[in-house]
Amino acid sequence: MMMETMNRPVVIGTVGAGYAAHLHGNGYRRVSGVPFRLKTVCDVKTDLAEQIKEAYGYEKVTDDFEEMLADPEIDVIDIVTPPFLHIPMAIRAIQAGKHVICEKPLTGYFGRPGEENVGRTTKKSVMYAECVKQMDELREALTHSGRKFLYAENFVYATPVRKAAEIIRAKKSKILFMKGEESLKGSSSPVAGKWNKTGGGILVRTGTHPLSGMLWLKQQEAVARGEEISVRSVTADVGVTTACLNAYEHRHIAARPEDVEDYAAVTVTFSDGTKCLTIASDTVLGGSKNYIEVYANDNALICNITPNDLLNTYFLDEDGLDDVYISEMLPRKLGWNKAFVNDEIIRGYMGEMQDFLETIAFDRTPSSGFDIAYQTTKIMYAAYVSAEEGRRVNFTG
Numbered sequence: 143m144m145m146e147t148m149n150r151p152v153v154i155g156t157v158g159a160g161y162a163a164h165l166h167g168n169g170y171r172r173v174s175g176v177p178f179r180l181k182t183v184c185d186v187k188t189d190l191a192e193q194i195k196e197a198y199g200y201e202k203v204t205d206d207f208e209e210m211l212a213d214p215e216i217d218v219i220d221i222v223t224p225p226f227l228h229i230p231m232a233i234r235a236i237q238a239g240k241h242v243i244c245e246k247p248l249t250g251y252f253g254r255p256g257e258e259n260v261g262r263t264t265k266k267s268v269m270y271a272e273c274v275k276q277m278d279e280l281r282e283a284l285t286h287s288g289r290k291f292l293y294a295e296n297f298v299y300a301t302p303v304r305k306a307a308e309i310i311r312a313k314k315s316k317i318l319f320m321k322g323e324e325s326l327k328g329s330s331s332p333v334a335g336k337w338n339k340t341g342g343g344i345l346v347r348t349g350t351h352p353l354s355g356m357l358w359l360k361q362q363e364a365v366a367r368g369e370e371i372s373v374r375s376v377t378a379d380v381g382v383t384t385a386c387l388n389a390y391e392h393r394h395i396a397a398r399p400e401d402v403e404d405y406a407a408v409t410v411t412f413s414d415g416t417k418c419l420t421i422a423s424d425t426v427l428g429g430s431k432n433y434i435e436v437y438a439n440d441n442a443l444i445c446n447i448t449p450n451d452l453l454n455t456y457f458l459d460e461d462g463l464d465d466v467y468i469s470e471m472l473p474r475k476l477g478w479n480k481a482f483v484n485d486e487i488i489r490g491y492m493g494e495m496q497d498f499l500e501t502i503a504f505d506r507t508p509s510s511g512f513d514i515a516y517q518t519t520k521i522m523y524a525a526y527v528s529a530e531e532g533r534r535v536n537f538t539g
């Protein structure tokens with residue numbers, strides 16, 4: 143089904159009013175050239191929904207997802223709920239005739255409701271098969287629906303990654319090896335250590351970002367060179383590195399893994415024999431570390447997302463700085479720091495919303511859509527199989 147270019151504002155309904163709803167709100171705030179309305183924000187906790195409404199200018203709140211879906215004015219449902227709700231909510235939204243924006247990860251394995259320690263008790267091959275089944279169900283719902291699936295992977299829109307893609311396309315370079323990392327000093331979320339809440343550990347929480355960014359860059363290369371490039375195989379190592387720490391030694395690291403990993407390294411081999419390495423660790427002090435390095439036949443591109451060198455700060459005291467955001471995951475602002483400047487732009491939160499609203503308004507294809515979401519989750523769960531079974535996992539399709 144073809145859509146006409148819209149001659150009215152794109153109307154948005156957001157479900158989930160937690161941390162990531164602020165990232166999306168800050169992104170929407172900076173979109174230009176596409177008329178849109180932030181209509182409804184839905185959360186089972188209506189106090190949180192009220193806060194998002196006030197902060198970003200939504201028109202109303204609800205605690206009833208079905209009520210929001212029944213609103214004929216709403217064009218797109220922006221899903222920022224916990225990962226176990228992504229696929230059921232996306233399928234319901236598509237059935238209701240809405241486009242979908244969906245946070246990462248697309249999905250995961252979460253066990254039966256209330257089941258604990260699924261990370262220890264369930265074989266990773268079972269998890270992998272279940273994730274692929276869920277994603278195939280979503281693909282089925284999307285097929286012939288005429289609706290768009292917009293995967294909110296900010297690394298695809300991070301400004302250094304966009305520039306790297308422009309260079310790769312212009313030079314028609316062959317990327318031989320990429321290395322991408324998102325690491326931090328652990329999460330403050332009490333559920334980050336539980337597989338049944340997050341669908342995995344640091345790999346699905348943060349490793350998913352550079353992995354998607356690198357898959358997108360490889361596809362940019364493929365299109366520029368007129369090649370078909372797919373994923374051939376996945377190998378991985380994961381572990382719990384903090385298990386050796388006593389309580390005092392653990393004091394600066396927030397990671398409290400119960401049945402998840404706090405370290406992951408995943409190698410993807412592409413069908414042309416080239417590679418990318420994803421690193422994710424919950425044990426990295428010094429501020430959250432986000433980068434992709436690209437090593438091609440005729441260039442090297444180091445995408446420093448955070449930290450970067452736009453503004454270096456030096457403080458002997460923190461007087462007056464209470465409300466000044468300097469950087470993420472740095473508990474102190476003293477001494478030298480690399481401040482995060484225009485973080486929502488550099489890290490891609492504005493770019494993703496700009497692309498998604500243009501995609502809907504002008505009936506285009508998004509940079510980050512269903513295929514990247516699908517491949518990323520499939521690779522992450524293949525990585526868990528590889529690490530558990532000590533073998534390379536081959537992809538056939």
Ligand SMILES: NC(=O)c1ccc[n+]([C@@H]2O[C@H](COP(=O)([O-])OP(=O)(O)OC[C@H]3O[C@@H](n4cnc5c(N)ncnc54)[C@H](O)[C@@H]3O)[C@@H](O)[C@H]2O)c1
Nearest residue numbers: 158159160161162184185186187222223224225245246247
């Ligand atoms: N791209 C990024 O950098 C980034 C950063 C953080 C989180 N995320 C992703 O965003 C998503 C949300 O994470 P978060 O940190 O905002 O979590 P959060 O717990 O802060 O917020 C989730 C919200 O969803 C609400 N919710 C749960 N079930 C609901 C239901 N049935 N109906 C309506 N509301 C419901 C909760 O009440 C909560 O307010 C996750 O998928 C996470 O992976 C992405």
